[in-house]
Amino acid sequence: MQGIDPDKVRRVQVREEQVFRQKNTKSLELHTRTMQAMPNGVPNYWISYFPYPHPIFFKEGKGAHIIDVDGNDRLDFCLGGSACLFGYGEPHVVEAVAGQMARGSSPLLATEDAYYVGMGLRRVFGLPYWQVYVSATEANRNAIRLSRMLTRREKILVYSGGYLGAVEDSFAVLDHGRVELEPGVSPNARDISRMSRAVEFNDIEGIRRALADEQVACVIGEPAITNSGIVLPQPDFHQALREITRKTGTLLVLDETQCIGAGYGGYTRSANLEPDMITMGKPMAGGIPVGLVGMSAPVAEQVAKNIFSNPAVDPGMGSTLAGSALQLRAIRAILEHSMTERNYELMLLRADALQAGMERAIKARGLPWTIARLGCRMEVVEGPAAAKSASESANHGGSSPTAACLNIYMLNRGIYLTVFGNTVIASPQVSQADTDLHERVFNEFLNEVT
Numbered sequence: 391m392q393g394i395d396p397d398k399v400r401r402v403q404v405r406e407e408q409v410f411r412q413k414n415t416k417s418l419e420l421h422t423r424t425m426q427a428m429p430n431g432v433p434n435y436w437i438s439y440f441p442y443p444h445p446i447f448f449k450e451g452k453g454a455h456i457i458d459v460d461g462n463d464r465l466d467f468c469l470g471g472s473a474c475l476f477g478y479g480e481p482h483v484v485e486a487v488a489g490q491m492a493r494g495s496s497p498l499l500a501t502e503d504a505y506y507v508g509m510g511l512r513r514v515f516g517l518p519y520w521q522v523y524v525s526a527t528e529a530n531r532n533a534i535r536l537s538r539m540l541t542r543r544e545k546i547l548v549y550s551g552g553y554l555g556a557v558e559d560s561f562a563v564l565d566h567g568r569v570e571l572e573p574g575v576s577p578n579a580r581d582i583s584r585m586s587r588a589v590e591f592n593d594i595e596g597i598r599r600a601l602a603d604e605q606v607a608c609v610i611g612e613p614a615i616t617n618s619g620i621v622l623p624q625p626d627f628h629q630a631l632r633e634i635t636r637k638t639g640t641l642l643v644l645d646e647t648q649c650i651g652a653g654y655g656g657y658t659r660s661a662n663l664e665p666d667m668i669t670m671g672k673p674m675a676g677g678i679p680v681g682l683v684g685m686s687a688p689v690a691e692q693v694a695k696n697i698f699s700n701p702a703v704d705p706g707m708g709s710t711l712a713g714s715a716l717q718l719r720a721i722r723a724i725l726e727h728s729m730t731e732r733n734y735e736l737m738l739l740r741a742d743a744l745q746a747g748m749e750r751a752i753k754a755r756g757l758p759w760t761i762a763r764l765g766c767r768m769e770v771v772e773g774p775a776a777a778k779s780a781s782e783s784a785n786h787g788g789s790s791p792t793a794a795c796l797n798i799y800m801l802n803r804g805i806y807l808t809v810f811g812n813t814v815i816a817s818p819q820v821s822q823a824d825t826d827l828h829e830r831v832f833n834e835f836l837n838e839v840t
């Protein structure tokens with residue numbers, strides 16, 4: 391059995407950083423210049439989190455490939471954190487968006503597309519009623535707000551270590567049985583344990599205890615954790631979760647933002663789940679900012695009657711650009727041409743090939759590693775088994791020196807992995823040549839560091 395040699399990892403890291411600098415001189419120049427206008431030289435601080443010497447500046451993308459300002463062509467397994475899941479520059483999305491821009495983008499009036507978008511979302515995800523917002527973060531904030539208004543309860547329940555966007559009430563973790571603010575998050579003058587409870591994912595007894603006093607408005611979380619490593623639900627988890635939430639009058643909100651890649655109709659449809667609401671955003675308008683909340687018929691009925699049409703209530707969740715003509719046009723194009731069963735087949739086929747390639751490489755060297763996978767997303771787990779909770783998964787690499795080294799190694803050889811956890815997200819545009827390239831470079835990396 392071979393192991394990872396930390397000295398080799400360090401040496402490869404130093405060499406790859408030099409290679410990176412040689413290959414990305416224009417990006418460095420632009421980054422240095424942008425420093426004069428933006429903190430960290432980037433328009434969104436996330437962009438400076440990458441494990442290489444400076445950010446890369448993007449020029450254009452086509453299909454599953456991107457080209458940067460230095461002319462480096464890279465196979466993109468990050469896809470803007472899945473915002474561009476179905477590929478860059480998709481002609482039908484380009485045409486739809488450009489046409490709508492020319493006709494008028496955001497008139498604060500409904501368009502005929504609202505009907506087709508609502509019906510299309512119902513067809514794909516199963517939930518019958520929908521609202522449009524500007525980000526998945528906003529969709530989650532509003533799902534929480536709706537839950538509190540409908541149940542007249544204050545608290546929410548989240549999974550410790552899960553991520554639901556920049557949603558303050560969700561930054562709750564369990565620390566030795568106590569609900570604390572996630573490490574590093576500023577309290578912003580609020581006591582998180584007043585608004586939120588937290589349990590480990592897959593902990594049915596914990597959920598039962600947290601909901602027993604019927605003080606919780608909603609359980610909100612991903613149906614499978616994708617943000618603290620990939621953590622899949624245990625076989626009986628969702629059934630028990632639904633039973634307990636129903637019994638205690640707690641609404642169940644499933645965040646499909648990243649689970650959309652699990653299969654056609656997201657995790658909810660693939661696993662036949664029955665949430666009260668689902669939330670999403672990212673790829674649903676091909677990269678145009680969008681957030682969506684899908685509601686069951688009983689929830690939608692109460693929302694319409696008690697909240698949206700009640701003159702005594704200000705829902706407090708409007709947004710000028712939400713539900714714009716431009717968003718609707720883009721969502722419709724995605725639903726009709728990108729989010730198709732055929733594209734899901736392709737995505738999952740390529741993901742199978744990527745997983746098999748990595749597993750072959752790991753097995754050939756007898757490394758005690760596994761691949762955690764959810765549909766088109768997968769990650770190397772630097773341990774023998776996938777985790778059952780986010781806390782367990784925190785011990786499984788992802789941000790280890792080996793993981794950082796793998797990221798820059800691949801980047802220098804034309805493969806762009808997601809920065810958080812080296813996630814590989816397979817777009818339907820990935821070709822067999824692409825999956826072969828990935829397997830070859832992954833093997834070369836392991837040859838160098840074992």
Ligand code: PMP
Pocket residue numbers: 471525526527528530553554555556612617645646647648671672
């Ligand atoms: N929900 C989940 C599960 C997410 O992973 C994210 C972002 N990664 C969000 C919500 C928020 O998305 P956005 O940052 O686009 O608002």
